[in-house]
Amino acid sequence: MESILEDLEQAEGLAALQSASEEIRDHYGVDHVVYHWVDSAGDQYGCGTYSDVWRDRYLEQNYLRVDPVILGCFQRFHPVDWKRLDWSSKPARTFQAEAIAHGVGNQGFSVPIRGPNGQFALFTVSHSCDDDMWATWTDAHRRDLILIAHTFNEKALEFEPDRAPEQSQALSPREVDAMTFLAMGYSRAQVADTLSISEHTLRVYIESARFKLGAMNTTHAVARAMSRGLIVV
Amino acid sequence: MESILEDLEQAEGLAALQSASEEIRDHYGVDHVVYHWVDSAGDQYGCGTYSDVWRDRYLEQNYLRVDPVILGCFQRFHPVDWKRLDWSSKPARTFQAEAIAHGVGNQGFSVPIRGPNGQFALFTVSHSCDDDMWATWTDAHRRDLILIAHTFNEKALEFEPDRAPEQSQALSPREVDAMTFLAMGYSRAQVADTLSISEHTLRVYIESARFKLGAMNTTHAVARAMSRGLIVV
DNA sequence: TGCCGCCTCACTATTTCTGGGGAGTAGAAA
DNA sequence: TTTCTACTCCCCAGAAATAGTGAGGCGGCA
Structure with missing residues (x-):
């Protein structure tokens, strides 16, 4: 053995x-x-x-x-x-x-x-x-x-x-929050409300995260964040 | 031991x-x-x-x-x-x-x-x-x-x-296809095109998958499909 | 001090998605 | 045989997301 x-x-x-x-x-x-x-x-x-x-x-x-x-x-x-x-x-x-x-x-x-x-x-x-x-x-x-x-x-x-663990850029805390709540099924309005920020601000985070992750849309960004282990849902 | x-x-x-x-x-x-x-x-x-x-x-x-x-x-x-x-x-x-x-x-x-x-x-x-x-x-x-x-x-x-088991209902092959391409960042139109079906049909799959997964929207459905190991991206 | 990243907020126009409805086929299961 | 699931297609109105632009304040770093 x-x-x-x-x-x-x-x-x-x-x-x-x-x-x-x-x-x-x-x-x-x-x-x-x-x-x-x-x-x-x-x-x-x-x-x-x-x-x-x-x-x-x-x-x-x-x-x-x-x-x-x-x-x-x-x-x-x-x-x-x-x-x-x-x-x-x-x-x-x-x-x-x-x-x-x-x-x-x-x-x-x-x-x-x-x-x-x-x-x-x-x-x-x-x-x-x-x-x-x-x-x-x-x-x-x-x-x-x-x-x-x-x-x-x-x-x-x-x-x-x-x-090949594609060296991915880390997300900022707010970006992680945004991705996490989106992955939990919240709409943008709900996430903004949960985080106590305006929806406009939230949108900046989402776009920023999308850019960092090289994603084409929100769903893609969440999927990438998950598969890279950047968020845990 | x-x-x-x-x-x-x-x-x-x-x-x-x-x-x-x-x-x-x-x-x-x-x-x-x-x-x-x-x-x-x-x-x-x-x-x-x-x-x-x-x-x-x-x-x-x-x-x-x-x-x-x-x-x-x-x-x-x-x-x-x-x-x-x-x-x-x-x-x-x-x-x-x-x-x-x-x-x-x-x-x-x-x-x-x-x-x-x-x-x-x-x-x-x-x-x-x-x-x-x-x-x-x-x-x-x-x-x-x-x-x-x-x-x-x-x-x-x-x-x-x-x-674990939120009645982990399996997805149909087409639903898996839909979730997979969405997780890859394709828009609905692109997915429909890739699968050679109409966008209307695609939408039925997405809604069906969303229902099976107990998800509130597409992003949520993709996130759940991923975390349950139903799709791999 | 100046630069940079992060957090916050705003506007407009366009595209995309969602949630209702309905309908027909094929094949497998009961 | 009947029933069920999977697959395909269609319409519409309203909600949501996206793509551009802009701004100011805070904190760390060189």
């Missing part, structure tokens, strides 16, 4: 994550170990020990929108055993049958992980065995898996070039 | 979390252990070992919008040492001085945690000691803290099911 985390922490590049997942698989003696990054924009990225055929099929069929593991974990915080997910819909059952046929295994355990800006990922371990055996195994390694999932995601975020 | 996690997992009710944080504090011999939940509506909830005076002061002054620990962790995935945060702004320095005066401690380590629907929380340990001592301590217990933070949040979500 210790050595796995250390190898993971020292991993450099996506190829290293690939071999890390193989190492984890061998260490725990399970069939598959997979890390799957999804963002709500629909982009995905993954690495792990599933066969290329299955991975390509998954992408090609856009199973992201069907896979009960994704759908179920997206609404949860807890790591979850696949048995507790909802496999009842027809597309889900089709998907399940196909997954098993591709060697995914009849048992699975997935840890949902979330990062800033709505980033979402899954760390999954799957295996073929009976229910009792799987329950014993997951019970014994649940904590390990949480830590591994966390470290895995830490690395994936690190390698994601997307995270 | 094991016993702490087990006690935490068996905790029932918020009072038990309160005493769990005291147990963690005593076990690790630090000054404070705090769990702090921040809601997409701006509501907060916390439990831990800070003094009542400091907690009330924090709420009363709305330090949520100033606290560099909140602002910094909100943009990160990694657990972070307080020294690495940005304390340079004047309000931040005022806040820092006051926090230390209230016995918070000059060192701190915070683990950001995220759940479904944009839920965000912090698990923080703080202490008074020199830098080397703190570095040694955090290095030794980093993994423990991640697991404890995870379990703590699991419990908090369990006890407060009403906090």
